[in-house]
Amino acid sequence: MHVVIIGNSAAGLSALESFRKENKDAKVTLISKEGGIAYSRVLLPYYLRGKADHDNFFIRDKKYYEDMDVDYIEDTVECVDDKKKVISLEKGDKISYDKLLIATGSRAVSPPIPGLDAEGVYNMWTLKDAENLEKYFIKGKRVMVLGSGFVSLQAAWAARFKGLEVTIVELVSRIMPNVLDDKGAELLSDSIRELGADLRVNTMTEKIEKLEDGSFRVYTKDNEPFEVDFIVVGTGVRANIALVDGTDIKTDRGILVDEFMETSVKDIFSAGDVAQGPTTFGDKHIIHALWPTAIEMGKVAGNNLAGKNFPYEGSLNMNTTQMFELTVSSMGRFNEGEGDRVEVLDGSVFGGKGYIKLVFENDKVIGATAVGSTNIVPLLGKLRPLIRKKTVIDVPVEKLGAYLHLQIAKSNPRNIMKSIKSS
C-alpha cells in the first residue's frame, strides 16, 4: 500500500504519527509546498515579539522523517486525478497512491483595496512572511495592521511590544468576533488603546499609496490620510482547495469530510484547516482553522488511513492567547444568542481577575469566554469534557469549581477514582 500525505504541518504530521502507530510497513510519501523541516505557524507572532528565536520555529527535526520512514518531497501538488489515483506535481512528476490525505491548510487573502500589492505589504502566515517582517520590527517604525481578527491582533501586539507605532484599522464595529463576545471585545479594545495602539473600528480603507521613500500613505473614508512604514494584512483566510478542482471531491469553503475524515471520494481523506468537518454540536461541515482541531482531525485521518474504524467525536473550537496584557480565551458557543441562559461570574470566584461567561442550553454548558488573568484558563479546560459529553449541570454556577473537581475525581481514569470508590 502507498499512502500519500500532502501537507507537512499540524494535520499532516498528526496523521502520519497516528498512521505509523498502526502501520509500520506501508510506503508513505509526504509532500510539502513550503518545503523544509516542519515549523509552527502559531509561533510567528512570538518570534516577531522576540519570545522565540528562529530555531524554535521548527517543531520536528531531520531525524524525525527518517524515524517515520517517509519519502519527503518538497514540491507543490498541482492537481489530483481521483479516477486514475494519481497526483501531479509542479516540477512535472506524477505519483500514484492507494490512499491520499489532503492536509494543505489555508492561506491568507487580501481585500480588493488598491495599492495592497506593493512591496512592504505583508501577511503574517508563513515562515517567509515572518522573516520578511522581522526587519521592520524596530522601535519607532510605523505599521498599519489591516483587520482585527486573532492573527492580526497578535501581529499588532508583537509590534506594540517591540515599541512600534501601531494603527489597527477594522472595517466593522468590533474586534475579534470569532474569539470574543461583545464584552470581551470591549475590554480588549480598552486595553489596546491604553497600551498606546491606535485602534480604529468602523473604518473603511479606500486606497494605499506608495510614497517615494518607500513608505505608505493610507486613505480611509471620512478621515485624514496617515502614513506608515509597512502594512500587515490580516483580513481573512481561504482553504487551499484548488488542487481538487475537476475531481468528484465535494467542496464548499473547504473539502467536505465525514466523521472519518473521508471525502466524498473513497480512499481520499482530508484534515486540518482545509477540511470542513463535523463538530461536537452536530454541525456537519465547519472549518475552525485552529491548531488543536488540525491535530485532532489528523489523528482521526491517520487511524482511518490505517484501516481502523475510528470516528471523530466532532470538533470543539478552543482558543486562547495573551495580548495587550490580557489573557483571552473562548470555547464552543460563547455568544449570548447561541444558548438559552447566560451566567457571568467574576474571575475572583476562581482566584483570578476579569470575568468568565458561560452559555447554557437546556442546562448543558455549550460554551464559555474568559477575559482577564491567566488563572481562569484552566477552568475552561475543565469545562471542555462537559461540553463534549453534554453534561447537565444541576448545581448553581458558584459551585462550579467544586463540581468540576468532583467530576474530575469521578471520571479520572488513572487514580482518584479508586479512592473515591473505596470510600
Add this chain to the structure above:
Amino acid sequence: MFIVTMDPTKCVGCRNCEYACSYNRAGTCSSEESNIQVNFYPDENACIPMTCMHCEEAYCLSVCPAGAISRNEETGAVIINENLCVGCKMCMLACPYGNIHFDSAKQVSRKCNLCDTDEPNCVKHCIAGALNFEEVEEYDGNRKDCDGIIMRALKEGGDK
C-alpha cells in the same frame, strides 16, 4: 509507570504538598508557585488535591504548537521544556484537569515533572497519606457507582 496518586478521603487540607513543591521549584513556600493544588470546598466537605497524572494519551502534549511538551522516556513523566515554551497557554486550555499552571515571571507554562526522583517532594511531605507514589493500572471500574457518590457529595455535603 509511577505517578502521584491522590486520595481525597484522606487529604486534610494542610497544604504541605503545595509548600514542598513550591519550595523545591521556586525557593518559596507559596501555594501560587506550586504545581500541585489542594482544592478545599467547605460546603461540600471535600478536599481534593490535584496534580498531573501524566496521561497515556496526553492532550497537552499533542496540542502544544511549539513542540515544548514531551515524555521523559525513563520516568514516563510528561514534561515542559521551558526553553521551547512560548507561553501560548494552549496546553492550559487542553488539560481536562487543570494541571498546567503559568509561571508569570518567566512567562512560560509549568507542570509537575515528578521531581525526577524516586519520591516526589509533595508525596514526601504529605502528612495524611493522601498522596502516594504508586504504579497505576488503567481504570475499568463501575462508573455508575461513582456518579452516585459524587452527586451525593455535592448535594448532601460530603461523603466523609
